[in-house]
Amino acid sequence: MNRICFYDTKPYDKKYFEANKDKYGFEIDYFEEKLNSKTAIMAKGYEAVVAFVNDTIDKKTVDILYENGVRLIAMRCAGYNNIDFKAAYGKIHVVRVPAYSPYAVAEHAMALLLTLNRKIHKSYNRTREFNFSLNGLTGFDLHGKTVGVIGTGKIGRIFIDICKGFGMNVIAYDLFPIKDSDIHYVPFDELCKQSDIISLHCPLTKETFHLINEDSIGKMKKGVIILNTSRGALINSEDLLSGLKDSIIGGAGLDVYEEETDLFYEDMSYTIIQDDILSRMISMPNVIVTSHQAFLTEEALSNIADTTFANLQEFFLGSSLSNEICYQCGKGEACNKKQNGKCF
Numbered sequence: 001m002n003r004i005c006f007y008d009t010k011p012y013d014k015k016y017f018e019a020n021k022d023k024y025g026f027e028i029d030y031f032e033e034k035l036n037s038k039t040a041i042m043a044k045g046y047e048a049v050v051a052f053v054n055d056t057i058d059k060k061t062v063d064i065l066y067e068n069g070v071r072l073i074a075m076r077c078a079g080y081n082n083i084d085f086k087a088a089y090g091k092i093h094v095v096r097v098p099a100y101s102p103y104a105v106a107e108h109a110m111a112l113l114l115t116l117n118r119k120i121h122k123s124y125n126r127t128r129e130f131n132f133s134l135n136g137l138t139g140f141d142l143h144g145k146t147v148g149v150i151g152t153g154k155i156g157r158i159f160i161d162i163c164k165g166f167g168m169n170v171i172a173y174d175l176f177p178i179k180d181s182d183i184h185y186v187p188f189d190e191l192c193k194q195s196d197i198i199s200l201h202c203p204l205t206k207e208t209f210h211l212i213n214e215d216s217i218g219k220m221k222k223g224v225i226i227l228n229t230s231r232g233a234l235i236n237s238e239d240l241l242s243g244l245k246d247s248i249i250g251g252a253g254l255d256v257y258e259e260e261t262d263l264f265y266e267d268m269s270y271t272i273i274q275d276d277i278l279s280r281m282i283s284m285p286n287v288i289v290t291s292h293q294a295f296l297t298e299e300a301l302s303n304i305a306d307t308t309f310a311n312l313q314e315f316f317l318g319s320s321l322s323n324e325i326c327y328q329c330g331k332g333e334a335c336n337k338k339q340n341g342k343c344f
């Protein structure tokens with residue numbers, strides 16, 4: 001029987017994978033530990049591991065997995081910035097779930113915006129104590145405001161449609177704008193200057209690392225709201241904190257944080273958090289932090305389980321790997337996927 005182990009398993013992952021596994025006949029073991037160079041040895045005896053966004057799949061981890069017989073890393077997520085692809089190439093195939101519910105993430109971005117703007121987090125707490133005062137709860141109409149969307153892929157486009165439904169004026173920036181679309185693209189600096197709200201929907205790459213920094217914040221409108229449901233390191237958190245303290249930034253809705261790996265998905269309520277930037281931001285009335293939960297809908301979890309199992313089955317049958325990715329993908333002839341159905 002094909003043996004698979006899961007890292008960083010939570011009860012909600014297990015529920016959806018267990019519900020779908022019977023038709024595949026895999027033998028699955030679920031580990032709660034995150035995958036990193038210390039825990040990679042646990043994969044001895046498994047040909048495939050299933051990993052997630054906050055696992056550290058660096059060269060050391062890849063080498064240990066390979067030495068212990070692992071030949072497939074199946075990411076149960078879309079993003080893959082936590083993998084050393086060069087280290088994996090030629091040794092371990094990497095597959096992912098390119099799309100499971102872009103609606104889940106786009107809707108969460110809008111939930112953050114509505115909560116921040118209308119101060120629902122404040123009123124929820126107030127009315128629980130029978131404090132029915134409205135002081136300090138004033139928001140603004142989203143209708144007619146300009147939202148700048150960075151990254152017009154699957155999630156960004158749905159977020160644009162949601163914003164249009166609110167009567168907002170949408171502008172966008174993308175390194176690869178969609179041709180012949182009705183999206184109003186502007187250069188990055190222009191988007192910073194014009195937007196009342198900026199929402200990040202691009203991947204974390206060398207080019208997008210700390211895209212939101214002191215320099216770009218300096219170009220933004222006073223009071224801008226920044227939403228990040230993509231990857232934490234798109235924002236230089238120290239610069240974001242300064243912008244919030246100086247009231248240049250009027251609010252931040254963050255589902256991701258650049259130093260989230262050891263914090264998010266865990267109950268840290270009895271721990272003294274050592275990250276002063278995150279603690280300070282969480283203490284601010286105009287910052288909402290959610291714990292990388294934008295994907296967390298029933299539909300998304302079910303689709304993640306389906307696609308991950310399909311990816312694993314392709315691997316065990318020796319077929320083409322539809323959702324494989326490597327560091328050479330998209331760079332002309334360098335990757336073998338077009339010819340052989342696999343990157344190597």
Ligand code: NAI
Pocket residue numbers: 078079098099102105150151152153154155156173174175176177201202203204205207208229230231255256292293294295296
């Ligand atoms: P996608 O691949 O469909 O779209 C990404 C877009 O970003 C593309 O249009 C691409 O051209 C653009 N882009 C690439 N480099 C850029 C650059 N340097 N500047 C501006 N635009 C650039 O990806 P999708 O599915 O829309 O996901 C977007 C991101 O959302 C993912 O990379 C992932 O990091 C994040 N995500 C977060 C989740 C959460 O639970 N918070 C769940 C799923 C995805």
